[in-house]
């Protein structure tokens with residue numbers, strides 16, 4: 001039986017572990033945290049992410065927890081529409097999912113055959129010529145035919161195999177929360193919730209997770225919002241961070257203020273936004289008869305402006321599982337590298353263009369941006385949406 005060690009039990013690691021186990025692999029997942037616990041926020045999955053999860057056999061589980069996200073357009077903080085909302089065909093419509101629901105679906109997909117070991121920090125990957133690859137926590141080494149590094153942005157395995165790729169700040173921080181329905185403000189029917197508001201270095205996006213009072217859709221329903229602001233994360237306690245957010249976003253169109261007011265500080269998740277520059281020179285490393293691959297944020301951490309990080313992790317997982325069904329190791333590892341590097345590079349390029357639009361500051365630059373945004377942004381978003389919609393899992 002072929003064996004794999006997956007390092008990291010984030011969404012990427014869990015998705016690939018379940019897929020390999022369902023293809024008959026013996027899989028061990030090593031996670032440094034004592035408990036595998038997702039953050040209490042949500043994630044937007046574009047059609048590529050949805051398709052990848054379907055290819056991984058998780059489509060039915062996803063359908064039960066996902067809420068469609070109609071296009072909400074883009075506004076300025078003064079309410080002026082930069083890009084009007086447009087109808088999106090059903091097969092191009094993203095969905096929004098509570099991360100805890102997604103986590104449950106991925107855990108259910110592991111089945112009985114995956115061994116999940118928590119509290120294990122991998123410190124070294126063994127890549128000796130002629131030997132099977134292995135990973136070590138400094139005391140024990142576990143060998144396998146395949147090592148999947150799904151250990152996130154700060155991946156130690158990537159640092160060892162592709163040291164040229166460094167983690168840098170993207171120059172902004174993000175705050176997210178899900179306001180449960182019982183705490184969420186009631187909004188007038190004509191008030192747009194979905195959609196994006198763009199200011200100078202500031203951005204606010206909100207979406208519904210399921211419907212108020214409905215048992216369908218997300219089982220952890222509410223209103224999800226994400227605020228991004230230029231600068232570093234704040235050292236103050238969550239109450240003060242929320243007060244700062246209220247000040248920064250004062251005067252923005254409804255329901256921004258009402259959503260910030262209704263957020264419980266305990267539900268606020270703050271994060272520095274970081275990315276890899278440059279991207280690793282390789283995603284697949286043949287080692288003896290097997291190999292090591294980088295997957296998810298370990299391979300291509302990027303700012304969340306296009307909401308593609310988790311989607312690409314699922315694409316990676318679906319591609320790897322498919323290639324391993326078709327080809328032997330280490331050929332499949334080389335094929336994975338050939339397929340995934342250009343794909344990730346395209347999405348990262350689109351995301352960086354979006355970062356440049358978002359981070360425009362200064363009155364003249366902003367005026368020029370706003371004048372151009374109607375076309376730039378809609379062109380940029382539609383090329384990103386098209387590339388998301390066009391992706392198909394390899395057959």
Ligand SMILES: Cc1cc2nc3c(=O)[nH]c(=O)nc-3n(C[C@H](O)[C@H](O)[C@H](O)COP(=O)(O)OP(=O)(O)OC[C@H]3O[C@@H](n4cnc5c(N)ncnc54)[C@H](O)[C@@H]3O)c2cc1C
Nearest residue numbers: 008010011012032044122151152296297304307309310311
């Ligand atoms: C504000 C924000 C909003 C976002 N919104 C979206 C969105 O809407 N749509 C979207 O597609 N993406 C979004 N993303 C990106 C998405 O969250 C990530 O791309 C995704 O979670 C990456 O998953 P992963 O499994 O690769 O890494 P992670 O989730 O980081 O998991 C890595 C795991 O590895 C473990 N680990 C690390 N080192 C070791 C070690 N040495 N030994 C053992 N275990 C280890 C960690 O504990 C962790 O559990 C967003 C990101 C941010 C910051």
